[in-house]
Amino acid sequence: MTPAIAVRGLGKSFGARAVLHGVDLDVAAGELLGLVGPNGAGKSTLLRTLVGLLPPTSGAARVLGLDPQRDALAVRQRTSYLPGEAGVYTNLTGAQFLRFAASFHARQQPELRDRLLDGFRLPLRQKVRSYSAGMKQKLALVAALAPDVELYLLDEPDRALDASVRFFLRDVLRDLRAAGRTIVLSSHHLGEVEALAERLVFLLDGRFVADERLAAARQRLRQSPRVRLAPGQPLPAGAREQRREPDGTLVVETDGDPMAWLRQAPAGAIDSAEVGIPRLEDLYELLLQQQADGGHR
DSSP, X not given: OOOSEEEEEEEEEETTEEEEEEEEEXXXXXXXXXXXXXXXXXHHHHXXXXXXXXXXXXXXXXXXXXXXXXXXXXXXXXXXXXXXXXXXXXXXXXXXXXXXXXXTSSOBOXXXXXXXXXXXXXXXXXXXXXXXXXXXXXHHHXXXXXXXXXXXXXXXXXXXXXXXXXXXHHHHHHHHHHXXXXXXXXXXXXXXXXXXXXXXXXXXXXXXXXXXHHHHHHHHXXXXXXXXXXXXXXXXXXXXXXXXXXXXXXXXXXXXXXXXXXXXXXXXSEEEEEOSOOOHHHHHHHHHHHHXXXXXX
């Protein structure tokens, strides 16, 4: 089956500044892909290139079998793109903006549109200038998700949304995926991406992190227990503190097997421990630290 997205050697520079360094990426039809990376990693540049808003400096991309540069209109008719900084016309009412946005796609999904509007409870008769940042994001989401298209490119769709709305959005995206739509989701809420995506790709400094490097980082994290010490107790010998979280949890590195270290810890020294479960947030931080140290490009 032809992939929904096929990227080969894609590079993008702005003057002397290279943002994407010859990246390769395949996204299967019907896949929900999580695109993870810090600000400036190149995520938004990649998505804008895929819809033909930016020309690549080198390499090529195919989106739904089309060239986004030569066939930009055809790509956009079959794709819905939500920018990271979604702009909405503030001089329109919410209802007027949605009618305007819907005019760019021949087919809409009225049931999904109504579901989103019921969940978001937007004051559609009011001018958009009166909306909060979260309300404007919800309006942009309705405009981006209601079109009946094959591919959704969503750059930070959960921006400015509270937790309950993110859970609602999560259900909507799962249903779109179940209906066979392809979704590329970029987000800084790493837990949301991990909960939704079938596959994660990490973009750092304009390069995708190799699978073997991810596997090595995950293995390293499995050797880094998360522990809560009993009040007044020091960290038992044989481990070093890597990070202290706001709730007092310590992420530590042990000299050997973490389970052996826990068994040898003095009775009552440790209230709770989590071993062998690499969290996405920890993986993200480790990759960033490696990048800062100049290793594992």
